[in-house]
Amino acid sequence: MPISPAARREAARLKAAxxxxxxxxxxxxxxxxxxxLLDLYGEDIRGRAYVTxxxxxxxxxxxxxxxxxVVQMHMAHGAEPARYCYSGEVFRxxxxxxxxxxxxxxxxxxxxxxxxxxxxxxxxxxxxxxxxVPLKLxxxxxxxxxxxxxxxxxxxxxxxxxxxxxxVWRPKRFRALLDRFSGAAPVAPARVKLxxxxxxxxxxxxxxxxxxxxxxxxxxxxxxxxxxxxxxxGTRHIPTREADLLDDLLRVEGAAPEALKRLEDIGTELxxxxxxxxLMEARLEAxxxxxxxxxxxxxxxxxxxxTMEYYDGFVFSFMADQEGLPPVANGGRxxxxxxxxxxxxxxxxxxxxxxxxxxxxxxxxxx
Amino acid sequence: MSLRIGVPSKGRLMEKTFExxxxxxxTMARSGDDREYSGHVSGIGGVHLVLLSAGxxxxxxxxxxxxxxxxxxxxxxxxxxxxxxxxxxVAPLGFGFADLxxxxxxxxxxxxxxxxLDAVAAQFRAAHGHxxxxxxxxxxxxREFLQSAGVAEYRLVDSQGATExxxxxxxxxxxxxxxxxxxxxxxxxxxxxxxxxxxxxxAELFAARRANWDAITLARLSELCAxxxxxxxxx
Numbered sequence: 001m002p003i004s005p006a007a008r009r010e011a012a013r014l015k016a017a018x019x020x021x022x023x024x025x026x027x028x029x030x031x032x033x034x035x036x037l038l039d040l041y042g043e044d045i046r047g048r049a050y051v052t053x054x055x056x057x058x059x060x061x062x063x064x065x066x067x068x069x070v071v072q073m074h075m076a077h078g079a080e081p082a083r084y085c086y087s088g089e090v091f092r093x094x095x096x097x098x099x100x101x102x103x104x105x106x107x108x109x110x111x112x113x114x115x116x117x118x119x120x121x122x123x124x125x126x127x128x129x130x131x132x133v134p135l136k137l138x139x140x141x142x143x144x145x146x147x148x149x150x151x152x153x154x155x156x157x158x159x160x161x162x163x164x165x166x167x168v169w170r171p172k173r174f175r176a177l178l179d180r181f182s183g184a185a186p187v188a189p190a191r192v193k194l195x196x197x198x199x200x201x202x203x204x205x206x207x208x209x210x211x212x213x214x215x216x217x218x219x220x221x222x223x224x225x226x227x228x229x230x231x232x233x234g235t236r237h238i239p240t241r242e243a244d245l246l247d248d249l250l251r252v253e254g255a256a257p258e259a260l261k262r263l264e265d266i267g268t269e270l271x272x273x274x275x276x277x278x279l280m281e282a283r284l285e286a287x288x289x290x291x292x293x294x295x296x297x298x299x300x301x302x303x304x305x306x307t308m309e310y311y312d313g314f315v316f317s318f319m320a321d322q323e324g325l326p327p328v329a330n331g332g333r334x335x336x337x338x339x340x341x342x343x344x345x346x347x348x349x350x351x352x353x354x355x356x357x358x359x360x361x362x363x364x365x366x367x
Numbered sequence: 368m369s370l371r372i373g374v375p376s377k378g379r380l381m382e383k384t385f386e387x388x389x390x391x392x393x394t395m396a397r398s399g400d401d402r403e404y405s406g407h408v409s410g411i412g413g414v415h416l417v418l419l420s421a422g423x424x425x426x427x428x429x430x431x432x433x434x435x436x437x438x439x440x441x442x443x444x445x446x447x448x449x450x451x452x453x454x455x456x457v458a459p460l461g462f463g464f465a466d467l468x469x470x471x472x473x474x475x476x477x478x479x480x481x482x483x484l485d486a487v488a489a490q491f492r493a494a495h496g497h498x499x500x501x502x503x504x505x506x507x508x509x510r511e512f513l514q515s516a517g518v519a520e521y522r523l524v525d526s527q528g529a530t531e532x533x534x535x536x537x538x539x540x541x542x543x544x545x546x547x548x549x550x551x552x553x554x555x556x557x558x559x560x561x562x563x564x565x566x567x568x569x570a571e572l573f574a575a576r577r578a579n580w581d582a583i584t585l586a587r588l589s590e591l592c593a594x595x596x597x598x599x600x601x602x
Contacts, residue, residue: 038498038522039498042498042519042520042521042522043498043510043513043514043521043522043523044510044514046506046510046523047507047510047511047514094448095448095449095507096448096449097449098449098452163486163489166489166519167517167519170517170519172515172516172517173482173485173516173517173518173519174517176482176517188479188480188482190479190480190561191479191480194476194477194479203476203477206476207474207476210473210474210476211473211474211556212473212474212556213472213474213556214472214474214534214535214555214556215472215534215535215537215540216495216537216540217472217475217487217491217499217540219474221490221491221494222474222475222476222477224490225477225486225487225490226476226477229477
């Protein structure tokens with residue numbers, strides 16, 4: 001279905017509002033080099049984006065979002081601090097559902113600023129909230145930074161923390177790792193056997209027994225991991241109490257002030273999350289100053305864990321009260337993304353997008 | 368209007384399909400010259416045989432240009448998004464067994480599970496500056512399988528044949544391919560991950576949900592299914 005005139009009008013209105021707030025309007029290519037996107041999102045992006053082949057430039061993708069090109073543009077020649085806005089089509093491959101849009105508008109606002117992250121978070125959220133106010137949407141906020149801080153505070157090896165941090169965005173594997181590291185799940189039988197063999201023999205001998213060595217992963221890498229596995233087997237379990245606290249943290253859900261109290265309770269024992277709690281408190285204050293009624297704002301600790309893997313701090317969504325609809329707007333903080341795309345440089349960044357098409361559709365349904 | 372049934376046009380799949388139908392009183396044969404891709408059905412009236420490459424049968428079923436078709440479970444699920452909405456399973460045929468599996472070098476003594484593969488992918492990327500490559504022609508199935516298992520930092524590379532050789536040739540670190548006996552894997556110094564079974568596949572008879580089903584073709588379908596001793600699918 002073509003993009004409706006009403007959707008285009010909404011997009012223009014939103015973009016004008018972002019510009020009025022001081023954002024610099026920017027454009028992005030529709031065809032983006034696939035390599036950068038694949039590098040960031042991994043193979044999963046191929047299931048969600050249209051891939052095509054250019055005879056000279058190689059694999060290209062139809063723009064699945066604006067964040068990556070906007071960050072790249074800022075990292076290449078942006079002033080600081082900077083505010084950008086954009087509006088245009090994004091393209092999402094749908095493998096299962098014929099009814100879902102493949103092509104729709106996104107209008108977005110991004111803030112790159114080093115000072116006062118709580119204030120930037122609040123600025124973006126409040127701006128979105130104001131623009132969406134007539135629709136009575138349900139807003140939810142979360143903070144991936146709390147989860148990362150909790151992982152960093154666990155009494156365990158750096159290797160295990162890194163494994164957990166890597167999978168914060170894949171709840172199923174995160175759970176499996178946590179269960180294994182805390183002794184709640186048994187060690188796989190094949191691993192037990194391997195550890196026994198490694199305890200009495202060498203990795204090199206085992207490899208020799210396995211026959212011809214092939215491939216780019218070298219024998220030295222296999223040996224290094226064998227050593228790491230032995231080391232890991234000697235690592236003490238994450239104390240049950242800490243694993244339970246992490247579970248409690250993941251389950252925190254409710255109005256922001258109550259959620260904050262629960263987090264503070266958890267923080268009395270899991271001290272590593274205290275700075276993230278302080279940041280959340282500052283963010284709620286900043287939100288209040290921007291006129292947001294935080295008493296009625298929903299907080300979910302696990303919010304944003306299953307979206308694209310780059311939000312690493314504040315996250316938010318605005319949802320319509322209707323089954324099966326995607327969020328009308330969503331966004332968050334992505335400091336690490338700028339590090340990856342900045343080739344050595346980095347800058348804290350927060351932003352989000354609104355779907356003007358959905359907005360127009362909801363407005364129409366209302367009258 | 369006759370009921371159009373798509374069948375693999377050559378090789379063992381064709382022979383086995385002919386045998387399976389023949390044993391149930393529906394005789395299929397290629398007509399005339401061995402090189403001519405046309406055939407006929409006897410033992411039942413109004414059924415038209417369409418000889419096609421096995422790989423094209425999913426597409427023809429999906430478009431509804433044939434009413435029924437014989438092809439592998441793997442091809443249907445790989446090639447058709449939302450396959451359940453496009454085709455109905457009529458009967459497994461009990462041949463063409465093959466497992467889609469994930470295999471790694473036998474010498475990776477530290478790897479037995481997807482969990483290991485994921486950890487190695489992180490290690491490999493840090494050491495080599497690019498993602499661990501998995502060679503396959505089953506992109507959708509493998510990607511969905513690895514995604515649901517939470518494996519990260521790999522990259523699928525396309526391999527349309529001799530996939531087991533890609534690791535030795537340094538164009539991939541692991542493979543996801545069809546195996547029946549495992550002999551080719553062993554000969555190429557590969558082992559299957561203990562939880563690396565992506566899909567069990569065999570030849571199946573499918574019905575196209577979007578074919579032009581009218582009173583006549585539906586009647587022929589139930590007659591054919593009765594003869595074959597299988598339940599007619601709800602379309």
